[in-house]
Amino acid sequence: MGNLSNVPLSYYLVLSGILFACGVLGFLIKRNIITVFMSIELMLNGVNLSFVAFAAHWHHLSGQIFVFFVMVVAAAEAAVGLAIIIAVYRTRETLNVDQVNLLKL
Amino acid sequence: MLHLPLFLIFGLICVAGAINLLVQKHPINSALSLVVVMASLAVEYLLLGAEFVAAVQVIVYAGAVMVLFVFTIMLLNAGEEEHTKGSRVALLLGVPGIAIGGVLVSWTVLRHSNTAPVPIGALPGPPKDVALLLFHDFLLPFEITSVLILIAIMGAVVLASRPEAIVRRLRRGEPAQKAQKPEKRELAVVGKER
Amino acid sequence: MSATTTFVILSIIKSVAVIFVLLTAVAYSVWLERKVSARIQNRWGPTRVGPFGLLQPLADGIKFIFKEDLMLPHVYKPLYIAAPIIAVLFSITSIAVIPFGNSLDIPAFHIGSWTVGPISTPFQVAADSAGDINIGLLIILGITSMGVYGVALAGWASNSKYSLLGGLRASAQMVSYEIALGISLIPIMIKSESFSLRAIVDAQRHLQWNIVYVPFGTIAFFVYLISAYAETNRTPFDLPEAESELVAGYHTEYSAMKFAMFFMAEYANMVTVACLATLLFFGGWLGPVFGPSWLQILLPVFWFCLKVFFFMFLYVWVRWTLPRFRYDQLMAFGWKVLLPMAIANLVVTALYEALKA
Numbered sequence: 189m190g191n192l193s194n195v196p197l198s199y200y201l202v203l204s205g206i207l208f209a210c211g212v213l214g215f216l217i218k219r220n221i222i223t224v225f226m227s228i229e230l231m232l233n234g235v236n237l238s239f240v241a242f243a244a245h246w247h248h249l250s251g252q253i254f255v256f257f258v259m260v261v262a263a264a265e266a267a268v269g270l271a272i273i274i275a276v277y278r279t280r281e282t283l284n285v286d287q288v289n290l291l292k293l
Numbered sequence: 294m295l296h297l298p299l300f301l302i303f304g305l306i307c308v309a310g311a312i313n314l315l316v317q318k319h320p321i322n323s324a325l326s327l328v329v330v331m332a333s334l335a336v337e338y339l340l341l342g343a344e345f346v347a348a349v350q351v352i353v354y355a356g357a358v359m360v361l362f363v364f365t366i367m368l369l370n371a372g373e374e375e376h377t378k379g380s381r382v383a384l385l386l387g388v389p390g391i392a393i394g395g396v397l398v399s400w401t402v403l404r405h406s407n408t409a410p411v412p413i414g415a416l417p418g419p420p421k422d423v424a425l426l427l428f429h430d431f432l433l434p435f436e437i438t439s440v441l442i443l444i445a446i447m448g449a450v451v452l453a454s455r456p457e458a459i460v461r462r463l464r465r466g467e468p469a470q471k472a473q474k475p476e477k478r479e480l481a482v483v484g485k486e487r
Numbered sequence: 488m489s490a491t492t493t494f495v496i497l498s499i500i501k502s503v504a505v506i507f508v509l510l511t512a513v514a515y516s517v518w519l520e521r522k523v524s525a526r527i528q529n530r531w532g533p534t535r536v537g538p539f540g541l542l543q544p545l546a547d548g549i550k551f552i553f554k555e556d557l558m559l560p561h562v563y564k565p566l567y568i569a570a571p572i573i574a575v576l577f578s579i580t581s582i583a584v585i586p587f588g589n590s591l592d593i594p595a596f597h598i599g600s601w602t603v604g605p606i607s608t609p610f611q612v613a614a615d616s617a618g619d620i621n622i623g624l625l626i627i628l629g630i631t632s633m634g635v636y637g638v639a640l641a642g643w644a645s646n647s648k649y650s651l652l653g654g655l656r657a658s659a660q661m662v663s664y665e666i667a668l669g670i671s672l673i674p675i676m677i678k679s680e681s682f683s684l685r686a687i688v689d690a691q692r693h694l695q696w697n698i699v700y701v702p703f704g705t706i707a708f709f710v711y712l713i714s715a716y717a718e719t720n721r722t723p724f725d726l727p728e729a730e731s732e733l734v735a736g737y738h739t740e741y742s743a744m745k746f747a748m749f750f751m752a753e754y755a756n757m758v759t760v761a762c763l764a765t766l767l768f769f770g771g772w773l774g775p776v777f778g779p780s781w782l783q784i785l786l787p788v789f790w791f792c793l794k795v796f797f798f799m800f801l802y803v804w805v806r807w808t809l810p811r812f813r814y815d816q817l818m819a820f821g822w823k824v825l826l827p828m829a830i831a832n833l834v835v836t837a838l839y840e841a842l843k844a
Contacts, residue, residue: 194410195300200341202399203304207330209395210311216387219380222320222366226327229358230311233334236350244341249426252346256427259353260438264445266358270365271452277369278455286377321566321643328636348625352669356632360639360662367643367655419621420682 200241207234221273221283225266232262300340306333318373320366324359331355345420497608502583505612509582513754514544516799523803554743562740566644571741571748574637578755581630584623585762586611586685588772588788592780610772610788611685623684624676627763628669631718635661637752638720638727645740656814657720657727663821664717664724670829671710674703674836675767688771696770703836708768710829715760717821719753722806726814761798762791769794 207230214227236255243251273283280288310330314323331354338347427435518533518540525532533540558564588610595605613620620626635658642654675697676682679690691697697704717724741749765771774790776783812820 195296195340196410198402199300199304200337201402203307203337205395205398205402206308207311209391210308210315213387213391214315216391217315217380217383219377220320222362222369223314223323226314226320226323226362229354229362230314230327230330233331233354237334237337240338240341240343240346243343249422250430252343252423253427253431255343255346256349257434257438259349260442263353263358264442266361267449268445268452270361271449273365274369274453283369284377286380325566325640344622345625348622348629351629352625352632356629356635357662357665360632360635360658363636363639363643364655364658367639367651420625 197241197245201238204234204238204241207231207237210234219284219286221276221285221288222270224285225269225273229262229266232258296340300337303333303336303340306330307337321363324362324366327362328355328359331359342417344417345423493606497606498612501608501612505582506579509579509755509758510751512758513751514548516754516757517547517750518544519799520803520806523800524807527804527807548747551743551747556743556745559740561646563644563646566640567740568745570637570641570644571745571752573640574634574752575748575755577630577634577637578752578759581627581759582755582762583612584620584626584684585759585766586614586623586688586771587762587791589784591784609685619683619685622682624672624682624687624767627759628665628672631668631759632665634752634756635665637749641741641749647740650740653727660720660724660727660814660817660821661718663818664714664825667710667821667825667829668714668718670826670833671707671714672767673833674707677833677836677840678703684766684771688766688773691770691773694770696768696773698768703832703839704768706828706832708764710825710832711767712764714821714825715764716802716805717817719756719760721753721757721802723809723811724817725806726811726817757799757802758795761795761802764798765791765794 211227211229211231211234214230215224218224218227236258239251239255239258243249276288277283282288307330310326310333313326314330317323317326331350335347335350335355338344338350521543522532522540533543536542536546586609590607590609593606595602608614609619611620638661639654639658642650642652642657645651645654675687678697678700679687681687681690687697698708699705716722720727771794772787772791774787776786778786
């Protein structure tokens, strides 16, 4: 840790791992559907950071390209997922995951 | 000269935002802390030299996807969270479990990885190089993801519309979205055979 | 003094100067609007406070400072206070990457026994050694996208139905027109082969302003201008803040200083849009340059300010000429007319450039 102008690759990976762990925690302990969704986005962001860090380490731009695809898929998934949440809210009047546990009302 | 302090500052902001997302009860606070996480991640990408990815992260993720989340929270007027039995179980089991797992992984990575440093701006990612790679080597995934977005748009529009009206119209053989033109009515009949 | 110290000191001086000029420009754009709208409506406008009413913004500022700042009990306090701050923050930040001249070259001069070395700094707040930011246009688009949060959170935090509806409408409108705005700028990037604003202006030398390239430049200009009017919530797209429709939309529950901050944010956004329009379509700071060396440094800045002033005047002119759109007409126009036009323009430009090479 001597030189202030270089950050070891492992630091970036640890940060990415912490973000991913927080995302998994949020997915497990939160009861609001929208917050669960946001934890999924947090997981995807952690993974993106890891991709970019490895791209910088191996001097290969494919890591950044893959980040694009992850972002695009995350955006599409967010759009469709939120539409589903709106549809669920319309029929069941609740956003609590514990109460959306029967296939038929 | 400034790489490590900058990385640590924005890394701490990221982690603080992520933990705030878990701790807050109202979803709008969680959404805003997620925006903070994404913005500081954009700075981390800049530190790694990926300038185009950082700009796209701000424009797409922080500026569009999170706006969508904030919209939905405001629209559905989601209230504060309740604690149920399931959530207490998940808290008791999940937090220690994930914490132990995270510490294990971090310790392994920090101890056994090569300490090759990543200098500031390591891999300059100007838009031109990224675009060349995207449209030459990754053309097929690019086209497939464009089809994916199209399907997602259609799905979101259909899912978020009112379901009964669509079903009624589809059963009658009309298009799913009603045309807005009012029907013409005959006003006065002059000189016509009754 | 090392190069780093010089760079830091110069950047600080430039930031302070530019923010000061921007805030003054915002205050006097309010004066411009009141004067021009008055003349369009065949009346005088502010004339009493100073010559031609030029001290009116000062009087308004003093009024806003002394007004009672209501803190209502039913609002959600953290976001209520944060929303105007967010709005102003993002509208002022865009000016950091906007270049408004070539570079400021001052040869070495002496103060007493010190030698202030030759200073050469580009007319841009945030600039590297080449006077350039590779992705300047993308940064401005990103900051514009983040500006939606100020409006949405203001509507939400005010905890009243008019504010929530106004906030939702305004943010939906801004998000929809952002897309057309971004796509309409891509043909300009294709032609100038760069995202950097300085490179885009340099590609317009010798009267090759982007607007004269019919058809793609002109169509891009009109789509950009209309989308920017909708983005900044100005007439004819100002339904979210129309007094007759929604009381005052998302800033209904705000008073005094916080309301003044929303006001400032709107006019600062207008200034940013005007700066972008001149840089991308009207040749930025390019214009006849003559005279001694100090004049040659200052004349491009003067041409830039003149063109920005013309766009601010155009904003006010359009506001008091056209009636406002209804909300569904507004959204239909953005998605069904502007977006296809922008995409068609992009496809034609890309084909033309690809076949030309």
